[in-house]
Amino acid sequence: MKLAELQRRMLADIMLPRTPGTAGYIKPNDRLTAGERLEIYHRQYWSRLVDSLRDDFPGLLKLLGPRSFQKLALAYLTEYPSRSFTLRDLGQSLPGWLARHPEYVGPALDMVQLEWAHIETWDAAASQPLGPEDLAAFTPDLPLALQPHLRLLKLSYPVDDVRLGTLSARAVKKRLPGTLYLATHRVDGDVFYRRLEEGEFRLLHRLAKGYPLLRALRGLHARPEDLQRWFAAWAELGWLTGTSARSPGQRKTAPSSP
């Protein structure tokens, strides 16, 4: 058997969500059958990948409980095996996968969006924030760039509180859906969540798309005092950076929701 063919067969067996059974390409030994030897790798694969998802999505685990989480992880990974050299990216298709599975919409989908944003915020690049003197010299026709680690989310359930441990999983499920605007961002290496006003979210979302300020403000009907407050807060948090200051090698990421 050629190398490529052997590897294709073995990896397909390892990635089966159930025990693969026999493996004609593996030699048995005096203690283990070929199938039992393959099973060592099969078991390692699933425990490593499910553990990785569990570490990355603790809020989802809280919402679903261990058994449902395990079921979800198996179904997701069977459909979306890892396509990246790093386990860090393992959950990247989970928000999209969940959105296509109606049994998981609601708090679970919101939680996964938040937790994936958390992962991206954790190790994204950072740009030099604009200082007070930069902002003083700023003219509204210039494009304002946002901190590369900032992610913007439009959610229906207060899953941030569940993730932070201030609201129980049971309580969030009973909550009527509303609209929650949220940013994930980084301060001194730690990830924080910040709730946003609707107008603030819309403006940030347009700035993230690269709109110059004047165009971003069009049709927003923001009051001058609100704008002033938002800009002061963003400047303090270091969210505003110079024009399109993407650092080399940075992954292109779009805000998660409109």
Place this chain on the structure above:
Amino acid sequence: MPATRFNGFTDYGVGVGLRIPHYAHIFSHKPVVDWFEIISENFMVDGGRPLAILDQILERYRVVQHGVSMYFGSAEKLNRTHLRRLKTLVRRTGTPWLSDHLCWGSVDGSYSHDLLPMPYTFEAARLTARKIREAQDFLEVPIAVENVSSYAEFHVSEMTEWEFLNEVVERADCGILLDVNNIYVSSRNHSFDPHLYLDSVPANRVAQIHIAGHSTFEKYILDTHDHPVIDPVWALYEKAITRTGHTATLLEWDQHIPSFEEVHAEARKAEKYLPALVSA
């Protein structure tokens, strides 16, 4: 080996793996450590705390990169994006050599995140060696390949594991990261003599040695890196060192990680086997 082209002409002693539970101790106590081994993939990111920590470590310590996902033995081409990101990290750390495993783990861009055993065939040796050469040329740093622990053997194999290792490193003209615990684990799982393996390793190519603990089950042994090093593995280490001379040595401890002091003390047991460096 003492300074050679396979270890970037360095003479590193005993190091330990840089692990998250030890960060606080390292930054507050600033222990004297000859060098740290880092898992490259954990730092192939764009920013944030991982890189900030790495930079702090680099201010004080020497770092060697160890990878887990290059998969030289996978039948597919090397992943160029991966290599570019790895080179960015190589420039940041100044690693004198870089190691990854003699194994496969991906097919058509789908990843197992495991170190899967090679079929020991000439076809596999040729392909693996070619990929190691390509990576070495691109990264501009010596590469050392590590023998893995394995739990399966293939019908198609045409040679022993140590013959395969020789075949690959000669063709690739690369170094070896000799893991004596992996030799022990595989020797028990496949009933071969670990000393015969050791005697067959081209000693002049050994850039680094790994020592580690493992877990023993009824019918097989698993390479778990969660125990101290057992005596038969120390015996293999001693034998390896008599063949290779003073060689950079690293203790791997990845699960149920004890305190930094405990890990470091376990690693430093290797010093009693290491011949002193003869200074020029």
